[in-house]
Amino acid sequence: MSSATTFLLTTIMISFIINIAISLYGVFAKPSLVKKFIALTIFSDSVNSFAILIGFRRTPLGYPSIAVMPSPPQSVEDLKRFVSEAVDPVPQALVLTAVVIGLAVNMFLVGLIMLYYKYYGSTSTRRVKI
Template structure:
């Protein structure tokens, strides 16, 4: 019998890959700059969610935060800590990626507004024709 948690994680990971594929389609195939920015945001959010899911640790009875409660720890405390502690690196990297993604999105929105003011459209095909 398949463990239900593993089954659900598999479904979530597969749906994240579908989200990433749809976002790439939106970035490559949509002519509107606004739709490209929205697809880029979806791509970043899906990649961040996938990184968090991949960094999850299955531990019995549950994973614990990476904090030692006894100082100085004994050898058995360290072995227990290593077996159930969650790696904080994926969460830290995702938090950094969220902040950087927000800054990039705001910059792209600013550029799109300037392109709209200059050319009167956000359609990439029309901008290429107007530019010459």
């Protein structure tokens, strides 16, 4: 039943790790500041998608389903079923915060890169090593 889900999760985990490795390579090895910046956004996005993955719950159905709670909840059993099926909301709140912070950081970096371009006429860091 859950072997497909396990396979999917493993694939996602591996691709997540590969993503982080590639983006770190991009940040440190690419000479262009814009490419470094793109690699950095890939890095933070893969970290954030890892957090979304944490919230995943294995439901008795074997696949994610939309959890519905009858309101008002009829019994304790209803509540328990809802909690076991619903996606954990905390990682999503964390990711929301992290994304907003990332937005500010990215805006700042883009501003710096534009200033750099204004002074040197290029975004390459070949002359000055980072």
